[in-house]
Amino acid sequence: MISPTKEKGSTFGSKQLHKIQSMLHHRPRAGSWGSKEKTDKHLQNNHGNGGEIQWCFSQVKGTIEEDITEADIISCVEFNHNGELLATGDKGGRVVIFQRDGKGNKSFHTHGEYNVYSTFQSHEPEFDYLKSLEIEEKINKIRWLQRSNPANFLLSTNDKTIKLWKVTERDKRAEGYNLKDDSGILRDPTSITSLRIPLLKPMELLVEASPRRIFANAHTYHINSISVNSDQETYLSADDLRINLWHLEVTNQSFNIVDIKPANMEELTEVITAAEFHPTECNLFVYSSSKGTIRLCDMRERALCDKHAKLFEEPEDPTNRSFFSEIISSISDVKFSHNGRYMVTRDYLSVKVWDLQMDSKPIETFQVHEYLRSKLCSLYENDCIFDKFECAWSGNDRHIMTGSYNNFFRMFDRESKKDVTLEASRENVKPKTVLKPRKVCSGGKRKKEEISVDCLDFNRKILHSAWHPQENILAVAATNNLYLFASKD
Amino acid sequence: MGQGIKRKLDVYETEKTPQNQRQSIVDISVCKLQVNKSVKKVEPSLLRSVLILNTLKHIESELRKEGHCAPTNTTAMDIPEVNPNSTVIDFLPDQPIQVSNDSNSATEQFGPLPSIDTFVGNRSVSSEKITMETSSFPVITESSLTTIYPTTLRIDDIFNDLEFNIADYDIFSSVGNNKLTPLSADEVLHSCPNSSSPFGSDSFATLSNASLSPFCKSESAFEDLDNIMQILVGS
Numbered sequence: 181m182i183s184p185t186k187e188k189g190s191t192f193g194s195k196q197l198h199k200i201q202s203m204l205h206h207r208p209r210a211g212s213w214g215s216k217e218k219t220d221k222h223l224q225n226n227h228g229n230g231g232e233i234q235w236c237f238s239q240v241k242g243t244i245e246e247d248i249t250e251a252d253i254i255s256c257v258e259f260n261h262n263g264e265l266l267a268t269g270d271k272g273g274r275v276v277i278f279q280r281d282g283k284g285n286k287s288f289h290t291h292g293e294y295n296v297y298s299t300f301q302s303h304e305p306e307f308d309y310l311k312s313l314e315i316e317e318k319i320n321k322i323r324w325l326q327r328s329n330p331a332n333f334l335l336s337t338n339d340k341t342i343k344l345w346k347v348t349e350r351d352k353r354a355e356g357y358n359l360k361d362d363s364g365i366l367r368d369p370t371s372i373t374s375l376r377i378p379l380l381k382p383m384e385l386l387v388e389a390s391p392r393r394i395f396a397n398a399h400t401y402h403i404n405s406i407s408v409n410s411d412q413e414t415y416l417s418a419d420d421l422r423i424n425l426w427h428l429e430v431t432n433q434s435f436n437i438v439d440i441k442p443a444n445m446e447e448l449t450e451v452i453t454a455a456e457f458h459p460t461e462c463n464l465f466v467y468s469s470s471k472g473t474i475r476l477c478d479m480r481e482r483a484l485c486d487k488h489a490k491l492f493e494e495p496e497d498p499t500n501r502s503f504f505s506e507i508i509s510s511i512s513d514v515k516f517s518h519n520g521r522y523m524v525t526r527d528y529l530s531v532k533v534w535d536l537q538m539d540s541k542p543i544e545t546f547q548v549h550e551y552l553r554s555k556l557c558s559l560y561e562n563d564c565i566f567d568k569f570e571c572a573w574s575g576n577d578r579h580i581m582t583g584s585y586n587n588f589f590r591m592f593d594r595e596s597k598k599d600v601t602l603e604a605s606r607e608n609v610k611p612k613t614v615l616k617p618r619k620v621c622s623g624g625k626r627k628k629e630e631i632s633v634d635c636l637d638f639n640r641k642i643l644h645s646a647w648h649p650q651e652n653i654l655a656v657a658a659t660n661n662l663y664l665f666a667s668k669d
Numbered sequence: 670m671g672q673g674i675k676r677k678l679d680v681y682e683t684e685k686t687p688q689n690q691r692q693s694i695v696d697i698s699v700c701k702l703q704v705n706k707s708v709k710k711v712e713p714s715l716l717r718s719v720l721i722l723n724t725l726k727h728i729e730s731e732l733r734k735e736g737h738c739a740p741t742n743t744t745a746m747d748i749p750e751v752n753p754n755s756t757v758i759d760f761l762p763d764q765p766i767q768v769s770n771d772s773n774s775a776t777e778q779f780g781p782l783p784s785i786d787t788f789v790g791n792r793s794v795s796s797e798k799i800t801m802e803t804s805s806f807p808v809i810t811e812s813s814l815t816t817i818y819p820t821t822l823r824i825d826d827i828f829n830d831l832e833f834n835i836a837d838y839d840i841f842s843s844v845g846n847n848k849l850t851p852l853s854a855d856e857v858l859h860s861c862p863n864s865s866s867p868f869g870s871d872s873f874a875t876l877s878n879a880s881l882s883p884f885c886k887s888e889s890a891f892e893d894l895d896n897i898m899q900i901l902v903g904s
Contacts, residue, residue, distance in 0.1 A: 313712045314711050421715075450719070560694070
């Protein structure tokens with residue numbers, strides 16, 4: 181509770197009241213709860229080279245084998261709020277959490293190493309008997325809650341069910357019970373002649389994950405997003421046609437806040453593709469659609485947020501019109517910047533940065549792989565055009581990254597307007613080697629070191645990635661491998 | 670002279686004209702909407718279906734603007750989703766397939782596009798909606814028959830009476846193995862045995878027939894199935 185500062189001889193006057201009121205209305209910034217260390221780290225990386233980052237390989241997790249087990253394919257990656265934990269979900273319904281070890285070996289890893297902390301089976305495949313269909317156990321999204329006690333909480337979801345997991349550590353064990361001996365067998369009561377107090381003895385660290393809440397049966401269609409509100413008490417889940425608001429403590433009901441299902445399904449032309457809460461304003465959220473629009477909604481206005489507060493849409497460029505214009509305009513991911521003033525959207529060929537104050541057009545557009553524009557028909561044929569790529573902000577909101585094909589990923593510097601293409605590959609896995617920029621040539625003369633569009637491997641795609649919230653560390657999921665990259669400094 | 674290798678028309682060259690590209694996109698789209706849902710046992714992605722459907726609608730409106738088509742009956746284009754694992758038998762409608770290369774289609778015709786319900790969500794199979802154009806015949810199992818006709822019909826009895834050449838029905842084996850290989854645009858373009866008109870017609874109906882034709886290799890097979898169904902329905 182907030183208590184007024186006690187000054188000698190002062191009375192509880194209006195000045196104090198004003199101070200308390202302003203404290204009550206102040207929204208806690210994301211990441212500030214419970215953390216005692218000052219987050220100056222993001223400033224350290226910007227000195228010297230003007231903020232440009234040189235990326236180095238750090239670690240890779242996963243099997244080297246060429247044969248990929250479908251269940252091992254990573255389907256989401258997410259750092260927690262201070263970047264100490266990194267969670268991945270896969271198609272087999274498992275969640276693997278990595279923890280960052282201390283600064284450790286300076287010469288090897290300046291930024292610390294991530295090692296497996298906990299693994300658990302989050303979701304199992306289910307069968308919907310009514311529709312005679314399987315429900316995949318693939319983890320679509322993971323979102324961390326901010327820590328308020330020693331345990332860590334995360335939400336994980338598949339197509340239909342969201343689960344709240346509690347991850348706890350146990351490193352002490354009580355020994356010396358009276359009624360049971362240390363292996364758990366009951367002691368013979370006649371042999372007990374005196375009482376003893378059990379002592380806590382250290383034991384090997386045991387990390388346990390247990391499901392605390394199961395939020396089920398609220399979505400007719402496939403869940404594509406979950407987002408925790410800044411109040412840390414509610415969260416939203418979005419499927420193709422509806423968005424529901426949940427309270428973390430309540431599993432038997434949820435509020436429907438957006439419903440775009442038409443009365444007649446024949447009239448359906450647009451679906452929801454992603455949704456996210458604003459990082460600091462707990463009443464605002466956005467959702468993107470398959471037609472390339474983003475809607476900002478304010479929950480204070482009305483209970484059912486069908487009517488948007490703002491509609492973000494860029495008028496179509498008539499010169500680039502093709503049969504596939506609509507498909508490639510479909511937004512696959514939307515993310516707010518850390519400061520809450522901007523958002524970035526990813527469609528098939530580009531990433532766009534929007535200023536929340538301006539809904540007429542994005543303030544920046546970056547081409548991810550424009551060389552694919554002439555190949556859209558083949559990409560439609562092999563279904564690649566439906567791939568949903570994610571995007572991520574750097575901790576200081578200056579950089580944006582997103583994935584592409586051939587295990588390439590793209591980094592955009594908003595300030596210098598420079599961009600670079602890097603590859604997640606096991607070649608050159610020496611840590612601290614700066615990654616070599618890659619280049620794709622679309623036709624004509626192919627320079628040395630360039631790769632031609634026709635040689636790109638469309639089966640090796642980087643759909644999921646995450647950027648450490650404070651430092652320049654990237655976690656990139658390449659099919660069944662997880663790559664970690666860090667900046668050189 | 671004349672001893673050289675036969676020259677084959679390069680398929681990719683034919684796709685360069687917008688007309689042909691449009692057509693191949695339509696073919697691919699129709700295939701996408703049909704084939705996938707019999708292969709996977711998971712509900713197909715609504716996003717994907719909506720995007721494909723919108724692409725088809727866009728092409729349809731373009732063609733309409735160019736004065737190519739008039740709206741036709743719904744049944745020609747109704748592509749109901751049929752779950753190969755469903756235990757309900759689909760009944761044939763009274764009328765045969767709408768093959769529009771018959772009498773009245775001097776003009777290219779499109780049906781209004783099917784409701785999104787037919788692909789996802791609405792899984793109740795109603796007899797009016799089902800036409801012979803379903804790409805995946807349900808596997809007729811013994812138990813499914815007895816649920817519909819709890820009397821004495823047994824699958825052996827039915828099939829014993831008929832000259833039923835299973836070999837004509839590639840679909841059965843492929844459905845049984847749950848392995849319908851997706852048709853390439855090539856197969857679709859060149860595999861329609863019944864169409865007498867050259868494949869330049871942009872009719873959706875012929876297209877859906879064409880995309881289904883690998884599963885219906887001969888007319889006699891149709892008649893046989895017709896017979897079976899009449900026995901089941903009529904008695």
